[in-house]
Amino acid sequence: MTAPLYGYTILDLTHVLAGPFCTMTLSDMGAQVIKVEPPGTGDDTRTFPPFKDGKSAYFAAINHGKKSIALNLKEDGDRQTFEKLLARADVIVENYRPGVMERLGYGWDDLHAAFPHLVYGAVSGFGHTGPDSKRPAYDMVVQARGGVMSITGEKDRDPVRAGASIGDIVAGMFLCQGILAALLDRERTGKGRKIDVAMLDSQLAILEHAIAITSVTGQAPGPSGARHPSITPFETFHASDGLFVIAAGNDRLFEKLCIALNLPLADDDRFASNAERCKHARLLKRLIEAVTLDNTRAYWIARLTAAGIPTGPIQSVDQVMRDPQILARNMLVDVLDKNGRQAFKAAGNPIKMSDAPDPTSRGPAPDLDGNRGEILRWLEQG
Amino acid sequence: MTAPLYGYTILDLTHVLAGPFCTMTLSDMGAQVIKVEPPGTGDDTRTFPPFKDGKSAYFAAINHGKKSIALNLKEDGDRQTFEKLLARADVIVENYRPGVMERLGYGWDDLHAAFPHLVYGAVSGFGHTGPDSKRPAYDMVVQARGGVMSITGEKDRDPVRAGASIGDIVAGMFLCQGILAALLDRERTGKGRKIDVAMLDSQLAILEHAIAITSVTGQAPGPSGARHPSITPFETFHASDGLFVIAAGNDRLFEKLCIALNLPLADDDRFASNAERCKHARLLKRLIEAVTLDNTRAYWIARLTAAGIPTGPIQSVDQVMRDPQILARNMLVDVLDKNGRQAFKAAGNPIKMSDAPDPTSRGPAPDLDGNRGEILRWLEQG
Incomplete structure (x- = not known):
């Protein structure tokens, strides 16, 4: 039993949801994920409710089993540590606003020159090109602008968002696909690639029938209520x-x-x-x-x-969490605290793979900078 | 400029949406996708409205650029052709109900013994294990049972579905991730793996805050209307x-x-x-x-x-299709007919990758059995 991504290391500069969801999937498939967080605050979702024993369940749900080191990428000592990590990692993932990595001296051109093996995955609201590239976005902004809200909800009422944060999550999933394809390509070329995924693009990419209908009839579909517009009943x-x-x-x-x-x-x-x-x-x-x-x-x-x-x-979600089929598929796992006790419940890994472990629990979500010693020792082992 | 999956061949037994969406992504990243369809009818979505010149825009939106051969997998001659395809392909993808491939003699155990290099990706409503494994499902069944509908819509009104078919699409995306990870793993081991993704599991996997809230408070969240329940404003x-x-x-x-x-x-x-x-x-x-x-x-x-x-x-979707940022990102492409004329519009590839082509058009969606000659010649070339 070996996880398919065993031995791969992901350097994870992401925060909130799109990026962390991507790296969670890579972690669930066996990769080592090292979260590089800004000192002091760390990932914003550390402050998102609900809390248990002072820890955010939201943060735990997406960041279980990852490691954390706090680095100030504007400070020389921390930059040296970061560059040692870049030399050892297979992938760097970030979801800063376009331009931030360039200002730090870690844009794609610089990184690719110094670390040609490194795959660079970026997810942002609107992508690294185009007139609105530098605008900030969150899930709702792209669900709204990207058309998903216009087809969700009841006819003649205000649009609603999809209750799941698909503005973030779908973008994180496309990024994960791009990263894996680039790693596969690297086996032939030895070289990394940059992947640039936009949350707005990703919403358009899941509109399937809605684009088809608009393209053929010239009429955009309205909210679909509780039915699929192209299939009956x-x-x-x-x-x-x-x-x-x-x-x-x-x-x-x-x-x-x-x-x-x-x-x-x-x-x-x-x-x-x-x-x-x-x-x-x-x-x-x-x-x-x-x-x-x-x-x-x-x-x-x-x-x-x-x-x-x-x-x-x-x-309802509590009913789903008791659904025998869900439980039989190990789709609800325990997130442990540092003492090995069950602290939270979280979704399991939906990618069931032969000969890969499918554990019923996950290690804790890391404290901010909580794995510094371990990470530095790993770097020294070279 | 080389697409990252150039040279890979995907044998695609899938129909409707979850499977075809997965293989569309692989095709967009450069893989050759050969659709193996049942003679006579082919993929159900060939009959889904809307139509233009007798062709389904829905089918074209998801199957552009793929090739089609019609094979009856219960007939000896066609089985021989199919087995030649299995020997040449890197991946087989199917979304039949669990048990169908076994009855054809092409279950994982048989395939892995005969074609150890082959990665086998399966997506089904409820997965290949568990008490409800053999039940049929479509998008709405899993959006409803999986909890997404319970958090989508307005408070005190009937639940609605997410307007995008995320019951299918998200499952197809997890399958794509699993396939790519298995191909990467195969570089070390030489051996394929089976990936078993359930649409129901995949809905649970995107509930993020909803599971966190239910796990900590014991109370399942209701429909989120037009706001995120863990972030304000x-x-x-x-x-x-x-x-x-x-x-x-x-x-x-x-x-x-x-x-x-x-x-x-x-x-x-x-x-x-x-x-x-x-x-x-x-x-x-x-x-x-x-x-x-x-x-x-x-x-x-x-x-x-x-x-x-x-x-x-x-x-609205027509507004998104004119959005300057979407157009600047090449996110709306032409699907061509056989004569090279624009027949439909479809979503572009949201995975933008350095040194990879990002064409502004796609080849036609294949006619049923429309590439038989070409595929048989390719097989003969060995």
């Missing part, structure tokens, strides 16, 4: 005791659904193909609900599942 | 002509915001730290809106941007 339906989901994504599933609901619509021209069903989506929803309102969510989920139709409940 | 605000976003993620930005709004709150104990601001979020929102209602969105976005505060508009 694919939404929430009322049972006698509340809402549940049915997602019948092709003709075969629609036929099975009609049988399971005892609703003779499969031969009806208006519902004969997904394209036709999309045209008559509101009528179809009313017809299906006329039946589903007759019994409970649990009844329908069991009945439709037995018939092989994708369906399920809408779960 | 970080939400939409009314200007005189509509909504815009302010995201001031730390004390320094909050001080700057107070100055820009001419609102003397920076020294007020109730707003002295992010934790305090979160406690008094509703009061703070009213105070800020008391000022922002006095002028237009454009005025405030310009004024706050000049002051270095993260802010921006809520754009």
Whole structure:
């Protein structure tokens, strides 16, 4: 059992979410992640609620198992330490505003000249090029400007954000992909590359059907509420005791659904193909609900599942955290404190890999500068 | 200029979105992607609206630049062709329901024994283990069961889905990360690995603050509306002509915001730290809106941007597709038809990499079985 990224070292200058999420994934796959934090304050999320025993659960959720050293990159002694770290690391990741690394003398051109093996990953609000490159951004700014908010929420009401911080997280994930591809490429060339991911670009990259619709019809889609605009039936339906989901994504599933609901619509021209069903989506929803309102969510989920139709409940986060499938997949792990006791719960590693360990706990999130001695000793070992 | 995955071949048995999104990213980074589709129908999304000249824009958005061969994996001749492809490919990706590949004789154990170099990536609704492993799922089923819908939408109203299909897309992205890490690992071991990603797991993996909050307080968060629950101010605000976003993620930005709004709150104990601001979020929102209602969105976005505060508009998808920053970053590309004419617009590659090409157009999405001759010739070349 060996983690696939065992032996790789990531120098992590990131803060808040996009960058730290990227390096968490690399850590979960076995890389050593060394967080280089500004002395005094460290990563902003150390102050984000909720707290337990004075520690931020938010910070712990994203930074478990990483190491921390506080370095002032404007001070000579700390710069020397930093440069020793650069020489040993495989990857540097940062999410400063474009220009900050250049002012420190650690922009891509300088780094690539001095450490040609080093892969440089940057994630920023708007990217390292373009007219708005230097503007600051957080998750909501790019969910809003990038179009995701315009398709999320209910028709004729104010837009809402996706509850998960996908403005940050998706960008961090694209960066992780770029870093891994660059490491693979380095096996052939011996040389690192720079990866420049923008949070705004990353929102556009996940709009799939919305760009397709706008490109073909000239009309931008509005908020999708609780249904997918290109697939029908694919939404929430009322049972006698509340809402549940049915997602019948092709003709075969629609036929099975009609049988399971005892609703003779499969031969009806208006519902004969997904394209036709999309045209008559509101009528179809009313017809299906006329039946589903007759019994409970649990009844329908069991009945439709037995018939092989994708369906399920809408779960709150505490329900998800008790979901037997989630627990069977080791998707909820303990984050330990320094004494090895369970301090927090956090999401497990969703990348399950053969012959790789999938531990049920994670080491603590580091105190600011908490691994200085250990890191300096590792550097001396050369 | 070389794409980082140049020379890699991906055998792509996937359909709909999670798998095809994963292989699109690999294709955008230079890999050759060969879609192996069932004869007759092919990928379900070939029938998804909207259409242009009889072609699905949805299918084109995710499958541009890939090649297609139709193979019946229950027929001897086609199985021989498929096995020649397995011998040549670096990666096989599939998103069938768990058990389907085993019944075809192409489960991981069989494949790994016959083709030890091959990396095997699987994405499914619930994963290859656990009590619900064999259940079918689509995006909405996992957005609902996985908790994302419970935190998306407005308080005291029905939950809505995130408008982007993050139930599929995020799972496809985790799979892509796993595949790249396994290819990197293969450089040391010569051996492939199996990666098993579940769409349900992937939803839990992006819940960040929601798991932290539930784990510490025992209370699951409700729908977040248009604000982040752990950062304040970080939400939409009314200007005189509509909504815009302010995201001031730390004390320094909050001080700057107070100055820009001419609102003397920076020294007020109730707003002295992010934790305090979160406690008094509703009061703070009213105070800020008391000022922002006095002028237009454009005025405030310009004024706050000049002051270095993260802010921006809520754009519809057609507005995003005209955004100068998006266009400057080559984030909207032409998908060509067979005659080299622009047929569709699609999202560009968000992973910008030094010395890698970033073309402004993509080859056509393949017709079903449209590259058979070319693929068979490539196999013969050995």
